[in-house]
Amino acid sequence: MWRCVIIAMNDSQEPFTLPVLAAGLVHEVKNPLSAIHLHLQLLENQVLQVEDEELRAQMKRRVEIIKREILGLNQTLQEFIRLIRSETRAIAAAGLNEIVEQVVQLLGPQAGRNQIRLETNTGAVPDHLQMDASFLKQTLVNLILNSIQAYETVDDNRDRLIVVTTGTENGRFFLRVEDNGAGILPEDREKIFEPFFTTKVHGSGLGLSLVRKMMMEMGGHVDLVSSPGKGTRFTLYFDGAVKALPEPAEIQGHEAV
Ligand SMILES: Nc1ncnc2c1ncn2[C@@H]1O[C@H](COP(=O)(O)OP(=O)(O)OP(=O)(O)O)[C@@H](O)[C@H]1O
Ligand SMILES: [Mg+2]
Incomplete structure (x- = not known):
């Protein structure tokens, strides 16, 4: 690994x-x-x-x-x-997990047709966070589609599973997409984020470069763990990536606006 x-x-x-x-x-x-x-x-x-x-x-x-x-x-x-162009409309923390569920429902049938179980494991989201809804959707669609496609070259009869997890780690919101598909070769791990790099016949190679571009715009970083032949885990950490709304305590401490 x-x-x-x-x-x-x-x-x-x-x-x-x-x-x-x-x-x-x-x-x-x-x-x-x-x-x-x-x-x-x-x-x-x-x-x-x-x-x-x-x-x-x-x-x-x-x-x-x-x-x-x-x-x-x-x-x-x-x-x-x-x-x-990403929409600038921000959604409040309460809606983040709902969007995750929506995207998973959207792609569920496609996963099912490929004998893949697509599951969610949504956790606590800091309630003072805001995020761009279109960013979250686009990113998640890109990552889940990649995971679905990661089984195209798998020919054993493993139990195919993709899990989307959200939660908070040390006060940072994270979004994780994990599969037990083909994995990524060590020599490709940097290249996969470059525009137009693809190992697929019909891939454009733009998915992950857009994910990285959008993460850069919002701050934060991408954590990638992959094992060739065994699977891949992408975790997006939204360090400064989410617009923090003032905490109620902060508002009380200042003049009302
Ligand atoms: N979950 C994954 N498992 C295995 N390989 C992956 C995974 N996600 C990405 N990759 C590798 O990274 C490459 C780049 O991914 P990216 O999403 O940028 O482009 P693509 O999927 O090839 O094309 P598209 O633009 O249609 O998304 C893929 O071609 C694939 O080799
Ligand atoms: Mg892709």
């Missing part, structure tokens, strides 16, 4: 920041895309003036295809932007 703790680094220590790269990419792609779209519209009008009927029909068809592809690209960009 090997152990690795990835500390979420601050921006200056981080060799890349996904939001900056993403914003740059979106900007670089969007501007030429709208110029192409504009000129295509002009071309569309000019095509109407072509006298040869067959050529005109042919050109019109090609313009239509280009237009459809441009709109498709634009749609992809919009989805990418939505993925990168």
Whole structure:
């Protein structure tokens, strides 16, 4: 069993920041895309003036295809932007475990189809904490899907089990997803957090890099324990990651706002 703790680094220590790269990419792609779209519209009008009927029909068809592809690209960009931007809406501590249960219910059938039991073990959450609901959902979906996929290469008849645990350790809220799937090779343990690193045929390799990016935004760190062939455990510790609301005692000690 090997152990690795990835500390979420601050921006200056981080060799890349996904939001900056993403914003740059979106900007670089969007501007030429709208110029192409504009000129295509002009071309569309000019095509109407072509006298040869067959050529005109042919050109019109090609313009239509280009237009459809441009709109498709634009749609992809919009989805990418939505993925990168996290909602800022905070949820109170009381709702954290409910969200965990919701996500587990959502992915339960998928786990079931793969003969995997998906269980929760929700514990106490400090009641002065607030967290971004979309962050929690996205992160949990990414981690649980990875755990489900971790059985794709397992061909023995082990009892397949994924457990999602929440709780508080030394005053820190944690969220843990543990499986007894394929595990992660020691040489891959750093790489799995890099964007586009994947060992799957249809993986994009963006799941864990987003988890790390979101953890960095909120503070906190990811603890990874994995044993090749035996299983993996990801624990997210929300050190400074949760917005602490003032304790009632603190409010009493200050002037009311
Ligand atoms: N629970 C796990 N068990 C085993 N390997 C894992 C686990 N979680 C992640 N990995 C490894 O980390 C790699 C990167 O994971 P990540 O979620 O970033 O991308 P992905 O799952 O390959 O693709 P996607 O973008 O669709 O999520 C995976 O390809 C896999 O090799
Ligand atoms: Mg993934």
